[in-house]
Structures are given as structure tokens and as C-alpha cells.
């Protein structure tokens with residue numbers, strides 16, 4: 001069956017890193033909503049034009065437009081063997097719309113990376129970025145003072161947007177809008193939660209094991 005994956009988890013849980021690793025390993029696209037929004041704007045599609053106008057007014061792109069852009073992206077041929085959605089759905093209405101988009105396809109595999117709030121605050125307040133090239137430090141290296149960028153050797157500094165107040169606000173937004181998705185998907189046979197408070201290699205191994213277990217039990221084709 002196709003590996004149709006979505007990843008849930010709070011900011012700082014390492015979703016993006018894990019999504020990238022898995023997408024590369026399996027040769028399936030990682031679909032980040034930021035990227036596809038930029039693509040739609042550049043390509044000048046109808047939805048892209050509407051999104052551009054909204055963003056130029058400094059407003060947030062609506063669920064309706066975001067859903068339309070995801071629908072267009074998931075209609076392309078390169079997702080036939082699967083995909084990893086990164087940053088979507090973020091809300092229950094988006095998740096309901098995604099179920100509609102996925103009708104008649106292999107079931108969504110929903111992976112939650114679970115990390116306690118205190119651990120997230122610790123990670124996010126110690127997250128480092130390269131002063132020279134902007135590369136983020138991997139979580140396991142993040143707290144090492146005086147560390148150097150693995151790519152270019154530049155000095156690693158704390159990310160400017162990672163002040164405690166900003167982090168608490170981001171976690172609150174997650175609790176309010178995105179955490180309800182854990183309940184929305186939690187009862188499905190294709191849902192798994194892994195412990196994100198482990199080294200990234202162990203989280204990756206747990207995710208692979210969860211996907212393998214789910215793929216075995218899930219029927220091929222979402223329709224009855």
C-alpha cells in the first residue's frame with residue numbers, strides 16, 4: 001500500500017527532521033505546506049493568486065485556500081507511492097477536509113511524536129542556528145556551547161525567535177488548534193504515537209517500526 005503519512009507533534013518535537021529522513025529513505029515526497037504555498041504563488045495558479053493577495057495584506061491564508069492547495073498537490077503523480085505531509089493538517093477542520101481528499105485512496109498513516117512541555121521548552125530555548133549559513137543544529141547537538149556548524153564551520157548562536165515568551169505562545173497555539181488532532185485520529189487503527197523524548201535515531205527507529213506495524217494491519221484502499 002502507499003505510505004500516505006502525516007506527522008503530528010508539538011513545535012520542537014523534531015517532526016521536520018524525521019519527515020525529511022523518512023522521505024529521503026523511502027523516496028517519497030515530503031510535502032511542506034510552506035513550500036507548496038510558495039510554489040502555488042510562483043506558478044500563478046488561481047489559488048496561488050488568491051493566497052498572494054491575502055499574504056500581501058499581512059493576513060493568514062484561510063483553511064479553504066490551504067486545503068485547495070494541498071488538494072492540488074496530492075493530485076500529482078509523484079505521490080502514487082506515498083507522501084509525508086509536513087505542517088498539514090493543523091486543525092480539525094483541515095483534517096476533515098483531508099479525509100475528503102483521501103477518499104478512495106490507501107488510508108492515512110498518522111504518526112504522533114509525543115514530547116512533554118518541559119522538555120520542549122528546554123529544547124527550544126537551547127536551539128542553535130549557524131551565524132554564517134543559517135543551518136539549524138540537530139537537537140542532540142543543540143545545547144553544546146561553542147559548537148561549530150557541521151556544514152560550514154561557522155559559529156552556532158541561539159535562534160533569535162526562540163525567546164521563552166515566543167515559545168510558550170507557540171505551545172499554546174499548538175495545544176488549542178493542533179493537539180485536538182490527536183483525539184481526532186487517535187482511535188484509528190492507522191494511528192501510532194512514539195516517544196519523542198529519545199535520541200533522534202531512536203525516534204526514527206520507532207517511527208519505522210510503527211509504520212511497518214500499521215502497514216501490515218491496514219487494508220489496501222480506503223473504501224469499503
Ligand SMILES: [Zn+2]
Nearest residue numbers: 130133149152
Ligand atoms: Zn554554517
